[in-house]
Amino acid sequence: MKPLDGIKVVDFSRVLAGPMATQIMADQGAEVIKVERPGTGDESRSFEPAFEGGQSAYFCAFNRGKKSVAIDLRSEEGREIALDLAAAADVIVENFLPGGMEKLGLGYEAVSARNPGVVYISNTGFGQTGPYKDRKGYDTVFQALSGVIDLTGHPDGPPAKVGVPFADMTSGLWIVIAAMTGLLGRATSGRGCHVDLAMMDVQVSLLSLPAMWWFAQGRKPTRTGTEHLGRVPSAAFECRDNEWIFISASDQHWPAICDVLALDAPEWMEKNAARVERREEVMSMLRAAILPHARAELADTLRAAGVPAGEVNTVPEILGDPHTRFRGMVAGFDDPDRGETQCLATPGRFSGYDPIEFLAPPRLGADTDAVLRSLGVGDARLSELRDKGVVA
Structure with missing residues (x-):
């Protein structure tokens, strides 16, 4: 049945x-x-x-x-x-x-x-x-x-x-x-x-979320690539060998990101509102820190530290993925x-x-x-x- x-x-x-x-x-x-x-x-x-x-x-x-x-x-x-x-x-x-x-x-x-x-x-x-x-x-x-x-x-x-x-x-x-x-x-x-x-x-x-930016603040949403309008970091980052990883994190994840990437981040970066306001400064630091890493190893390390992260898979990769x-x-x-x-x-x-x-x-x-x-x-x-x- x-x-x-x-x-x-x-x-x-x-x-x-x-x-x-x-x-x-x-x-x-x-x-x-x-x-x-x-x-x-x-x-x-x-x-x-x-x-x-x-x-x-x-x-x-x-x-x-x-x-x-x-x-x-x-x-x-x-x-x-x-x-x-x-x-x-x-x-x-x-x-x-x-x-x-x-x-x-x-x-x-x-x-x-x-x-x-x-x-x-x-x-x-x-x-x-x-x-x-x-x-x-x-x-x-x-x-x-x-x-x-x-x-x-x-x-x-x-x-x-x-x-x-x-x-x-x-x-x-x-x-x-x-x-x-x-x-x-x-x-x-x-x-x-x-x-x-x-x-x-x-x-x-x-369009519920983009519409709310307009309804609440009169702000016209724009293209952000892989980035999130209201959260930093939440984007795809290039790793070694032209592979990519997506990291989406909130304030509770920030210390673990800094630890995994050995970042000497200033104290103001601990708050998402400040990271959003100075987005490019934060993103530039993260891009430089992530680029030397192998994607698979970095993804495993971030997940083990409790950071939401995932490889940017191709279609053949996800169709062959063991979880899939x-x-x-x-x-x-x-x-x-x-x-x-x-x-x-x-x-x-x-x-x-x-x-x-x-x-x-x-x-x-x-x-x-x-x-x-x-x-x-x-x-x-x-x-x-x-x-x-x-x-x-």
Whole structure:
């Protein structure tokens, strides 16, 4: 048994945020039915990087453990099938532009008329209302508009995007939060709901600390590289052999830092407020003291002294890290073409439930027949729909 056993999710979303969210739900036991276009499917099926043989690793990263149903939503018969699917769902996730699902006859009003308990999540760029609601956007556009890119990078350099699809992935997490909140609300009220979840709103909500600098002091936050606006030291420092270490410390850690680095620091440096005020003086002293050290040895020594410190790992380093491996964060699934294929696990371990079994992402339309049969569609009708190109 898994936490979401018995929950049915119909996923009309594409590319990243929605598929990431529904994959998390699939990992936890939900039945996720991914509705795709016949012939091409989710456009991320063609995205790089790709495994040998051509299958998109991008698609595999966000679509494992789902069922794929290929339905032509441009046809009336296809829309009727999709509405039948939606009528049996606990959760619906879609990321069409506002009004897009309504034009297909699959909007919240149409679905909830047949399925009043449905939790229907519309994940759009700018929401269902507002002056920007009809704008299109991608992850980096939302990073830019929200101020995240302006806050990222070094003070003397240009703005930079976050190194992962930050807006997409944080929005994906909020889709899961919305789905679970809606389901919990349904359990107490007996009613479903429509969730208007804008990626732009998610990004603005993440500005909580920079916003407080503005709200409290009228101070515009600026790029600080790896440094913290309100704490010194909290930054990446270069070590010997061009390796880097991150040290984040408060006043209680300062004496241990001075001891490990053999610093003859003046008394005024004992207080963080003074270190922040004279940031460059403190940072210059620390950079010079840290540079001769080997990263691994220094990190171990600082941690042994109780100082929060960590190596600045590359992706291969952290994927091979013994703690990462021990925690099972590098997992795998059995792919019908390649065999054992590595993937990243979903974090969170729930006591009293079966462990997660990671399953391969579906081939396009692999489950069309089985899912339609579960709706009562007979073999003759299936053949007719397939001949018409309504399903594939």
